[in-house]
Amino acid sequence: MPFLGFAARHTLKLNRFFSSSRIYNDLTPFTRRLFKLPSPPSSLSQHNDMTNFLSYAKHISLSETSTVYVGTHYEYTVQETLRRYALSLNRIGGRDDAGIDLVGTWHLPERERERALRVIVQCKALKTKVGPNIVRELEGSLRQAPVGWRTDQTVGVLVSPREATKGVRDTLARSAYPIFWMMIERDGSLKQALWNSRAEELGIGPLGVETRYGTAELGSVTKQIALTWDGCDIPSMDQVEHGLAEFEEQWVASWDLESQCDKERLLDTVESVLPGDISSRMLQEPLADADRAKVIQVLREQQQQPGPN
Template sequence: MTLHLPIYSVFRFNITPISRPQCRRPLHSFTRRLFKLPSPPPHPSSHHYDLPSFVAYANRTSLSAATTAYIGTHYEYTVQQTLRSSAFTLHRVGGRDDAGIDLVGTWHLPHREHPIRVIVQCKSLKTKLSPNLVRELEGTFHQSPVGWRTGDEVGVLVGPREATKGVRDALARSKYPLIWMMIERDGAMRQVLWNGRAEQLGLVGLGVEVRYSAEDADSSAKKVALIWDGEEMPHMDQVESEMSAVEERWLCSWGISSSGVERNKSELLDAVQRLFPEEKPLLSGTGTCSTLSDTDRAKVLQSLSSKEFAQYEEKEGTSHAST
């Protein structure tokens, strides 16, 4: 007898409609460094970065909505925008050398200091998705970009049709943590499934809430939304606002404002990460947002003072030499 790992999809019901706010521009590079978020690969296009900018670009260049390029790119950005409401921040990497990966990013689950890396494949197909697509997704784990090979990444397969029995069985058998999502081309999320390996990675609190709009009596019109421990998943806008507030507190604890000179902020972070590589502002809990002791902080300040003195000595030496 073959033992299959279970497929999970825990439901709750609600009649609140799902909103889909617009995407934002990527996080600042300093914020990514501070919170130890991986840097995404170069974007495949300089003309668009999210759904609204792509639609504007397509209109400006008369790109037909019937072309494969339009359909695929539009769907990838739609998935990016939809999942942002469930604390995903995703970056499009589709292109000639994408190794089959369409989106990469991080999933900022509640009460978890380190987000989960995610690798996403989008399959905007009219036909039923076959199990071989699950095997294709498994192959991307070995070809994911630098920063996404940490051992705690999740593969996400997204398509506009429900998962077939073959897809569900392939998910259950997989030794990789995988999630299946049915997201229609208009961004409506209809189905979410995940396997036992994903559960073991820390998705114990994950659930799915079924939502109906008040005017839709047809059960086929139901949408679903991800929840965590029975509560609504935070929108990525909320997560980024919290990160911004914690970043400001962290900088203020060193006597630097968030709007301070970029060089000062970067030099401080360089010193902290050189001496204490594990230091990262704490998003959860109350009180201090740093793990460093007073002694640790003194070492950082001493390092900065020594560097400033060395730079002063070098500058003075250069000045005397020129005279």
């Protein structure tokens, strides 16, 4: 199948839609190290989520009709919307962003941990129709991806408040890169989700789309779509982060060390003593007793060494 454009597979009725929520960015540096997740490029921006941006815009009296306000507000709207579907995204921006607005990881079911897809997002908050050239722009951004996103498990996502034109769909289908198109309105409603066969090759076969109806504040019926996995709702990034935190605690406790050990030092020792393939596999299967003994022995030796005078 050269191109997959999922319309409505199922129709569900909801009492309400998701509400906007603050972005917490709970993937700590330790969590990223443990699960081999890349750290986003540093940003000099004075805001990193919608709440901070609105406060900043008010502080500097930024006009709500300015291009900067409209574009940045839309980027944070996309960040919040996609977080509902297990995407952890950071806004980068700046002169050297290679055309990338958001960068992060997609923790789909069955690949919540170190197998999370790497994601690069371009937001096009345009009132006019967008042409096939934006697909080629995204391909250029994928070729210039930040360190940590230069992998064969990286997908590009184009987001716009308008539907994909035939020219865009055809260009997506022909692209050699795994690319998604998502129509997200300015209020955060997801209205369209398409992806090409290259994306399908990354093992996202269970990913689907459902049409859902809700009730707006004034009682009118509203319609949007939702991404699903094997017919079920995809856990939100809040749920994913909670699961990663629980696993992290269990992993540290599983070493059953006789005395308190800083988890950073524990991970340092694991990574230095065990080959990379073993330290990665330990998140999926029990560690061999011999390998565990090596790590614990090194930790004990470190504890016995006299500290600095």
